[in-house]
Amino acid sequence: MAISRRTVLLSAGAGLALASGAARAQGTDESGSKKQLYAAAKKEGQVTWYSGILDQPLCEKIAHAFTAMYPGISVSVTKTTSDVAFQRVLQDMRGGAPEADVFTTTDASQMTYLIGKKLLVKYTAENAQGLVKSLQAFNGGGYYQVSWVGQVVLLYNHRRVHAADAPKDWPDLTDAKWKNQITFGSPNYSGLVGVWTVGMTQKYGWSYFDKLAKLNPLIGRSIDDAVTVLNSGERSVAAGNPSSALRSAAKGNPLSVNYPTSSTLIDPSPSAILKGSHSPNAAKLFMEFLAGPEYSQILADGFEQPLRPEVKPPAGAKSLAEIKTFAPSLADIEKLLPGDKQKWRSTFG
Amino acid sequence: MSVTHEQASPAVLPRPRGGLSARVRRLEATTLVWVAAALVLLFLVGSPVVSLIASSFRSTDTGAFTFDNYAIAYGHLSDLRALGNTLLYALATTALSGVLAVPMAWGISRTDMPGKRFIQVFVLGAFITPPYLGAIAWILLAGPNAGWLNRAWMALTGATNGLFDIYSFGGLVVVTALYAFPYIFVFTADALDRVSSEMEEAANILGAGNLRTIFRITLPLVMPAIIGGAIVVFLDTVALFGTPAIIALPARIHIMTLVLWQFFEFPVRAEAAAAYAIPLVLVTVALFMVQRRVLGRRGYVALTGKGGVRRPTLLGGWRWAMFGYALSVITLAVFLPFAALAQAAFARAWGLGFQWSNLTLNNFTALLSDADSRATIIHSFTYSAASACLAVALALITAYVVTRRLSRFGGALTGLSMLPLVVPGIVLAIGFYSAWSGPPVSLYGTATILVLGFSTRFLPIAYVNCTAGLRSLNPEMEDAVRILGGSRLRAVAQVVVPLLKKSLVGSWLLVFIPATRELSTAIFLVAAHTRVISMMMLDLSENGSFETLAALGFFLLSATILIVALGYRLVGRDFMLRRS
Numbered sequence: 001m002a003i004s005r006r007t008v009l010l011s012a013g014a015g016l017a018l019a020s021g022a023a024r025a026q027g028t029d030e031s032g033s034k035k036q037l038y039a040a041a042k043k044e045g046q047v048t049w050y051s052g053i054l055d056q057p058l059c060e061k062i063a064h065a066f067t068a069m070y071p072g073i074s075v076s077v078t079k080t081t082s083d084v085a086f087q088r089v090l091q092d093m094r095g096g097a098p099e100a101d102v103f104t105t106t107d108a109s110q111m112t113y114l115i116g117k118k119l120l121v122k123y124t125a126e127n128a129q130g131l132v133k134s135l136q137a138f139n140g141g142g143y144y145q146v147s148w149v150g151q152v153v154l155l156y157n158h159r160r161v162h163a164a165d166a167p168k169d170w171p172d173l174t175d176a177k178w179k180n181q182i183t184f185g186s187p188n189y190s191g192l193v194g195v196w197t198v199g200m201t202q203k204y205g206w207s208y209f210d211k212l213a214k215l216n217p218l219i220g221r222s223i224d225d226a227v228t229v230l231n232s233g234e235r236s237v238a239a240g241n242p243s244s245a246l247r248s249a250a251k252g253n254p255l256s257v258n259y260p261t262s263s264t265l266i267d268p269s270p271s272a273i274l275k276g277s278h279s280p281n282a283a284k285l286f287m288e289f290l291a292g293p294e295y296s297q298i299l300a301d302g303f304e305q306p307l308r309p310e311v312k313p314p315a316g317a318k319s320l321a322e323i324k325t326f327a328p329s330l331a332d333i334e335k336l337l338p339g340d341k342q343k344w345r346s347t348f349g
Numbered sequence: 350m351s352v353t354h355e356q357a358s359p360a361v362l363p364r365p366r367g368g369l370s371a372r373v374r375r376l377e378a379t380t381l382v383w384v385a386a387a388l389v390l391l392f393l394v395g396s397p398v399v400s401l402i403a404s405s406f407r408s409t410d411t412g413a414f415t416f417d418n419y420a421i422a423y424g425h426l427s428d429l430r431a432l433g434n435t436l437l438y439a440l441a442t443t444a445l446s447g448v449l450a451v452p453m454a455w456g457i458s459r460t461d462m463p464g465k466r467f468i469q470v471f472v473l474g475a476f477i478t479p480p481y482l483g484a485i486a487w488i489l490l491a492g493p494n495a496g497w498l499n500r501a502w503m504a505l506t507g508a509t510n511g512l513f514d515i516y517s518f519g520g521l522v523v524v525t526a527l528y529a530f531p532y533i534f535v536f537t538a539d540a541l542d543r544v545s546s547e548m549e550e551a552a553n554i555l556g557a558g559n560l561r562t563i564f565r566i567t568l569p570l571v572m573p574a575i576i577g578g579a580i581v582v583f584l585d586t587v588a589l590f591g592t593p594a595i596i597a598l599p600a601r602i603h604i605m606t607l608v609l610w611q612f613f614e615f616p617v618r619a620e621a622a623a624a625y626a627i628p629l630v631l632v633t634v635a636l637f638m639v640q641r642r643v644l645g646r647r648g649y650v651a652l653t654g655k656g657g658v659r660r661p662t663l664l665g666g667w668r669w670a671m672f673g674y675a676l677s678v679i680t681l682a683v684f685l686p687f688a689a690l691a692q693a694a695f696a697r698a699w700g701l702g703f704q705w706s707n708l709t710l711n712n713f714t715a716l717l718s719d720a721d722s723r724a725t726i727i728h729s730f731t732y733s734a735a736s737a738c739l740a741v742a743l744a745l746i747t748a749y750v751v752t753r754r755l756s757r758f759g760g761a762l763t764g765l766s767m768l769p770l771v772v773p774g775i776v777l778a779i780g781f782y783s784a785w786s787g788p789p790v791s792l793y794g795t796a797t798i799l800v801l802g803f804s805t806r807f808l809p810i811a812y813v814n815c816t817a818g819l820r821s822l823n824p825e826m827e828d829a830v831r832i833l834g835g836s837r838l839r840a841v842a843q844v845v846v847p848l849l850k851k852s853l854v855g856s857w858l859l860v861f862i863p864a865t866r867e868l869s870t871a872i873f874l875v876a877a878h879t880r881v882i883s884m885m886m887l888d889l890s891e892n893g894s895f896e897t898l899a900a901l902g903f904f905l906l907s908a909t910i911l912i913v914a915l916g917y918r919l920v921g922r923d924f925m926l927r928r929s
Contacts (some may be wrong), residue, residue, distance in 0.1 A: 048877075055888035055889075055891065055892050056721075056880060056884065056885070056888050057719075057721060057888070060721060076876070076877040076878075077877055078875060078876050078877050079884075079888070080872050080873075080875070080884075081872065081887075083613045084613075084872050084873060087613065087619065087779060087782075087873070088782065088873065091779065091782050091783045091786070092786075092787070094783070095783070095786075095787035095788075096787065099786075099793055099794070157700065159700070159701075180494065186598065188611050189594075189598070189607075189610060189611070218516075218599045219598060219599055219601070220595075220598065220599060221594045221595075221598055222891060224890070224891045224892070224893055227893040227895075228485065228890070228893070228895055230700070231699055231700035231895065232485075232488060232489055232492065232495060232700075233492075233494070233495035233700075233702075234488060234492040234493075234494050234495045234496075235494070243892075244891070244892055244893035245893065247892060247893050247894070248698070248700070248893040248894075248895075251697055251698045251896065252697050252698030252700075252701060252707070253698040253699065253700035253701065254698075254700045254701060255700065341611075348601065349601040
């Protein structure tokens, strides 16, 4: 990769000024190689992104911000679930060429599979150097980079539970006072809950779930079901995703977040370039954008965890630098999750 | 009871004998139309299903022939239990749907019950309610800890426990049936509309009472429609994911679609999922054999060339009881759940419950002022409308060919037309994606691919309804056209279509409505600029925006009421209901 050369944003004209002021001030470096990339990408004119993360409106916002920063290149984004996006990629590959240039998934083991089949392009974004340090190592040997961080924390309905009584750390959930009051998702239906299951087993052993099972938890499907169940008043405490909880709390819903004192469980979601796609250069430029500050600012505005240290987390959230985090390794997840899913079936029925 | 056999006279059967020239001479436009329809069916259904069956015998990694997928799919005893649970769940749902739907259909079609139009509109309102929203609303109503009904019960009686637990097998069946019964309702009401009163009157004259007449004359005459509706409910329930995900999962009841979902978690085993789906195909085939046996060779012709008159049965005081029954069904399906959803749709923050300061219309304005949401809603409605037209046209042609025995391949055509409903949506969707998105048809990213997907997925509903309609028409009316020199196409266009007008509109709605909420095929076929409502709902449910989701539910309900009202106006007056 060429040496980064700090330059003034050459065309700091109308289009660019629109993008996002604050983040840019903190310094996007437009290197020579990036300019070349832009020129090549502009000839392609379009980049297609299969996203398994965020939601369609947020993905559209990202697409527009990219086009504002790099006029002449449009982004066509389709947000589905990670499993569906992966299925579509596989079907495309079987038929010859992928429809998508960039693929983002919540399930990193899909990337391992694609690397094994030699279906990804190796690319390290220059901007990746500016990501939170702990996330930089998550790169699949140069094949991918982080684009979203799933977190699992403790949530509670503060109309039903006083802050003082709320669970502060993972073991607090096993207290008998939470009988019929807990809710969480299932590793058999949600990737993030799967990683949480592996993480909790590594920290506390399977007995953690045996104890939870005695308290008759309400088991939903996805990590985000917790927000619905807590708001409905059917249950009061949960293991859940802080982003959806804070988004709902910002409207005035009675939800509070406790980052567990011992550690928050995190699960990074990778993005990668698919081999043989229509716009390989625009794909690289888009990967740069996904690692840049403008993207992280859009995440923060949408109540998601930003990936760069200079971007402030959303109201009520803590930045990754402030909290203790715990991320089971991909190898561990791949090795342990299938067995844990089986155990889950026998523990929770 | 009519003893007319459902068959036309041999004279109208173009059964070519002799040489090629004779065949060519007998070849007429109709034949071309149905051959074309059969080819379209093969393209729409045949190609994805063949790829499904083939892939169930293919190894995920190497593509070599194997039985492993079946071992993976059925290797666990718990999966077999899921199969049993699913059949029980679908049977119970079908039975309950029948109990909810048939009396209402009879009341509306054949009695002087009050408030008919009102009930009819809200039955379709129940149908448009996305099962996901209906299920959440029922958790708000009958959740064991915080459900409204339970809290009211505890407050009234001082009991420490609620009355209902939605997280149970019973809860699952009730909530599913409340949103599935409209299938049977529409099928049955439509068939009852075509039965003239002559036979009922004859039974009355011979001394049969009203009840006896209903059970011995009226209901047997519309049995094909009731069974058709029941089959659709059964298959729809087997393939349902939304309601089980919300209710069966917490209740820890294993259901096939939930197991199926797990095959798509990494490591993805789409091939095992295909293998898992094959028994469902066999169940469908078995259902049709049962149907054939039950219906046997009895005749169901209700509409003959003589023209009938239908006089409503006068219920006297019982008409209010009838109305009460219908009202309680739609209260359970629509009014109560939407009252619960209103708490979210009109709230800033639904977790706060009812407070004056919490009331807002922002969820609606946000939904309708956003250009992307508007485009999404418009996509759903136009794609679904186009799909409904295509499905009904195809179903009518195929059903006509089969019921009038114009082809030796009737059984195969029926099979092709019915398969899409039973193959789980997600498996079918993969078939569509791989068959249509790439060359040679290259439909990737187009609206056409979604329209084809939806039409195929819901073709069975239209097909069943058209078949029931055609069985009740005496072919002698078409024969009359032919004897007078008209072509078969003309007979269909000017006799069959006008007579079945209401039935066709019913079929259209029964395709249109589920198409607006279809997720499993949509998610595979959408691209950036063809997003549909179901995808928006998935996003909203995952990012915790339940307020907007509930508002969308209200919007769908009111839009449907408008469309249905318009539909009835288009269909016009009920031609058999003359009051003297």
